[in-house]
Amino acid sequence: xxxxxxxxxxxxxxxxxMGMVLSMLWLPSITPLTGPRPAGYLNLGMTGxxxxxxxxxxxxxWQQAPQYIAIPWLQIAELDLTIPIxxxxxxxxxxxxxxxxxxxxxxxxxGYLEMDWGWARFYALLxxxxxxxxxxxxxxxxxxxxxxLEILTLGTYLLIGFWLNQSLVVTGARDAFLTKRVGDLVxxxxxxxxxxxxxxxxxxxxxxxxxxxxxxxTTATLVGLALIAGPMGKCAQFPLHLWLDEAMEGPVPSxxxxxxVVVATGAWVLIKLEPVLALSPTVxxxxxxxxxITAVGGTLISIAQVDVKRALSYLTSAYMGIVxxxxxxxxxxxxxLMILTHAVAISLLVMSSGSIxxxxxxxxxxxxxxxxxxxxxxxxxxxxxxxxxxxxxxLGGFWSMLALLDGVWRDRPIIAVILLLVNxxxxxxxxxxxxxxxxxxxxxxxxxxxENGWLxxxxxxILAGFVLHLxxxxxxxxxxxxxxxxxxxxxxxxxxxxxxxCSLAALVYYGPIAKPIRxxxxxxxxxxxxxxYTSRIYGVSVVGSVDRISRLVDWGDxxxxxGLVNMVGLASLFGGEALKYGNSGKTQSYVLTIALGIIxxxxxxxxxxxxxxxxxxxx
Amino acid sequence: xxSLQYFLLLAAALFCIGIYGLVTSRNAIRVLMSIELLLNxxxxxxxxxxxYLDPASIKGQVFGVFxxxxxxxxxxxxxxxxxxxxxxxxxxxxxxxxxxxx
Numbered sequence: 086x087x088x089x090x091x092x093x094x095x096x097x098x099x100x101x102x103m104g105m106v107l108s109m110l111w112l113p114s115i116t117p118l119t120g121p122r123p124a125g126y127l128n129l130g131m132t133g134x135x136x137x138x139x140x141x142x143x144x145x146x147w148q149q150a151p152q153y154i155a156i157p158w159l160q161i162a163e164l165d166l167t168i169p170i171x172x173x174x175x176x177x178x179x180x181x182x183x184x185x186x187x188x189x190x191x192x193x194x195x196g197y198l199e200m201d202w203g204w205a206r207f208y209a210l211l212x213x214x215x216x217x218x219x220x221x222x223x224x225x226x227x228x229x230x231x232x233x234l235e236i237l238t239l240g241t242y243l244l245i246g247f248w249l250n251q252s253l254v255v256t257g258a259r260d261a262f263l264t265k266r267v268g269d270l271v272x273x274x275x276x277x278x279x280x281x282x283x284x285x286x287x288x289x290x291x292x293x294x295x296x297x298x299x300x301x302x303t304t305a306t307l308v309g310l311a312l313i314a315g316p317m318g319k320c321a322q323f324p325l326h327l328w329l330d331e332a333m334e335g336p337v338p339s340x341x342x343x344x345x346v347v348v349a350t351g352a353w354v355l356i357k358l359e360p361v362l363a364l365s366p367t368v369x370x371x372x373x374x375x376x377x378i379t380a381v382g383g384t385l386i387s388i389a390q391v392d393v394k395r396a397l398s399y400l401t402s403a404y405m406g407i408v409x410x411x412x413x414x415x416x417x418x419x420x421x422l423m424i425l426t427h428a429v430a431i432s433l434l435v436m437s438s439g440s441i442x443x444x445x446x447x448x449x450x451x452x453x454x455x456x457x458x459x460x461x462x463x464x465x466x467x468x469x470x471x472x473x474x475x476x477x478x479x480l481g482g483f484w485s486m487l488a489l490l491d492g493v494w495r496d497r498p499i500i501a502v503i504l505l506l507v508n509x510x511x512x513x514x515x516x517x518x519x520x521x522x523x524x525x526x527x528x529x530x531x532x533x534x535x536e537n538g539w540l541x542x543x544x545x546x547i548l549a550g551f552v553l554h555l556x557x558x559x560x561x562x563x564x565x566x567x568x569x570x571x572x573x574x575x576x577x578x579x580x581x582x583x584x585x586x587c588s589l590a591a592l593v594y595y596g597p598i599a600k601p602i603r604x605x606x607x608x609x610x611x612x613x614x615x616x617x618y619t620s621r622i623y624g625v626s627v628v629g630s631v632d633r634i635s636r637l638v639d640w641g642d643x644x645x646x647x648g649l650v651n652m653v654g655l656a657s658l659f660g661g662e663a664l665k666y667g668n669s670g671k672t673q674s675y676v677l678t679i680a681l682g683i684i685x686x687x688x689x690x691x692x693x694x695x696x697x698x699x700x701x702x703x704x
Numbered sequence: 705x706x707s708l709q710y711f712l713l714l715a716a717a718l719f720c721i722g723i724y725g726l727v728t729s730r731n732a733i734r735v736l737m738s739i740e741l742l743l744n745x746x747x748x749x750x751x752x753x754x755x756y757l758d759p760a761s762i763k764g765q766v767f768g769v770f771x772x773x774x775x776x777x778x779x780x781x782x783x784x785x786x787x788x789x790x791x792x793x794x795x796x797x798x799x800x801x802x803x804x805x806x
Contacts, residue, residue, distance in 0.1 A: 669802070
């Protein structure tokens with residue numbers, strides 16, 4: 086019976102898809118009278134079904150060999166596009182994480198979007214995301230992963246643009262779509278260039294091919310860089326990271342999903358491509374470089390933010406950067422573990438801060454404070470999220486960082502230092518947000534702040550339970566290293582870095598330093614607060630040049646191309662206007678024309694004999 | 705004996721003068737007179753050819769008679785047309801008859 090569920094695992098994405106289609110029945114234009122709530126409930130049911138199916142199938146496949154299912158899609162000429170599906174404990178585990186976080190986020194949304202009329206659209210889009218991510222987890226082909234990534238990009242555009250009457254939402258959605266599209270398009274180049282080399286797009290066969298492949302190093306580097314570019318945009322890595330900041334204009338429940346799992350879709354593809362990327366050491370170094378820059382930059386920027394959602398979104402970029410480092414260091418297991426621990430922890434953080442924002446109205450950290458006594462549940466959940474995110478033993482983030490650090494400790498000490506630094510900075514950032522929100526004295530905006538209803542609080546506390554139990558679960562699944570083989574030095578240094586970050590932040594923000602804190606170098610503070618002025622850099626470089634070239638091409642089309650064609654018409658018009666004066670209206674001029682014509686024709690016809698005329702006359 | 709070419713050249717010169725008069729005259733009567741010049745040039749040709757090339761059966765001279773006849777008829781019709789235009793327009797100035805001007 087369980088085997089049946091495992092073999093029909095490919096059905097899982099279709100539950101939310103069904104929910105997506107059905108929830109549109111409650112669009113205000115279709116069901117104007119009874120309100121949109123059933124759309125949400127229906128989607129909860131569908132997500133629950135998917136989660137249940139995933140759980141049973143996960144149980145069935147545990148410690149079994151992966152099963153592969155092939156669904157034919159298109160056979161044309163020499164190209165055989167069959168959708169390969171991998172049913173294994175790792176893909177079903179991912180589905181389980183995706184569906185359960187979705188379930189919690191959707192319950193949260195029932196409470197959060199209480200006063201919103203747009204449930205049908207919102208839940209339909211959440212369902213689209215869920216279906217896309219489940220399909221991506223199951224899909225074992227680079228080509229179809231790309232297809233799903235593109236659909237998710239479209240979904241991101243629509244979901245960020247949920248409240249589309251706000252101007253910042255519209256620009257944010259635009260940037261998110263275009264930035265992710267650029268990455269996806271470069272990824273498409275990589276995908277297309279990979280086929281002639283490897284002859285397959287199945288991840289499994291790609292891995293086998295990559296073991297013995299003998300590729301020109303330049304080709305391997307270029308293809309690898311293109312394959313990195315897609316996840317780079319998806320995971321909001323430098324320099325394609327601005328969209329995640331602007332995506333914070335969307336509703337909080339979708340932010341939960343985006344920050345935890347949607348950005349992880351890029352990382353998922355990246356990890357699966359690791360064997361191909363490993364063909365070129367340059368590509369691995371580039372991945373590490375991008376990841377390191379994003380991780381350090383993201384945490385630094387996060388520390389300088391005043392908007393709570395944005396402070397957390399840069400941390401997402403930073404942690405995805407750590408996943409990039411893990412892939413660059415060829416530590417796929419650490420990367421998978423990092424995705425898992427980061428997903429649950431950051432979604433808990435976003436849920437908790439969203440619960441504060443919901444009834445404190447402001448997102449401005451400088452206007453919050455003193456919520457700890459009034460909001461203990463949210464505060465505790467936030468703390469659990471902090472402990473799960475940064476490397477605090479015995480919670481989740483510690484083990485993934487440990488696995489990663491353990492791998493790079495010997496060979497690449499610089500990366501180890503960067504990781505420790507990022508960990509300390511991230512600890513500083515989350516602790517700063519905690520102290521600003523929950524610590525200190527209440528501000529006018531947070532003077533009266535009740536805890537939310539159960540629909541918001543329950544999923545938050547359940548997720549806090551998840552985060553707390555994650556190490557136990559991982560241990561039961563024997564995914565964690567034994568205490569005996571643990572690298573105690575590394576563990577100690579890691580813990581010390583997190584603790585120093587946390588205590589430093591607590592010291593600074595609880596301490597006697599005047600608030601708001603000003604760095605001695607105001608320029609540096611502004612640089613970080615404005616995200617290295619990335620939007621201006623975009624405006625000057627890419628957007629500016631594309632804009633100029635577009636205007637130039639438009640001008641050329643309007644005046645040169647159109648003008649050339651119009652010139653033909655104008656010339657014939659002008660010719661007609663000018664030549665009509667030949668019709669003078671005088672009979673005599675017509676006679677003259679006739680006479681001249683006859684003379685001309687006669688001259689032409691007799692030209693040869695005319696040359697002899699003088700001789701005839703003379704003779 | 706004067707050779708044929710001189711007659712032909714004289715006829716052609718007369719024809720040219722006739723054409724010139726036909727094109728440049730402003731008076732309609734002078735246009736008709738120019739046409740008469742043209743016809744006379746043709747007659748000169750016909751008679752010259754008949755004299756030099758066909759002295760036996762002189763077909764050209766017969767043609768000449770016909771041309772003179774037709775020229776008289778044409779002059780009668782032409783003068784009638786000019787007269788009728790004059791009655792309508794009150795002028796015989798060729799520059800005034802330009803209803804077809806662009």
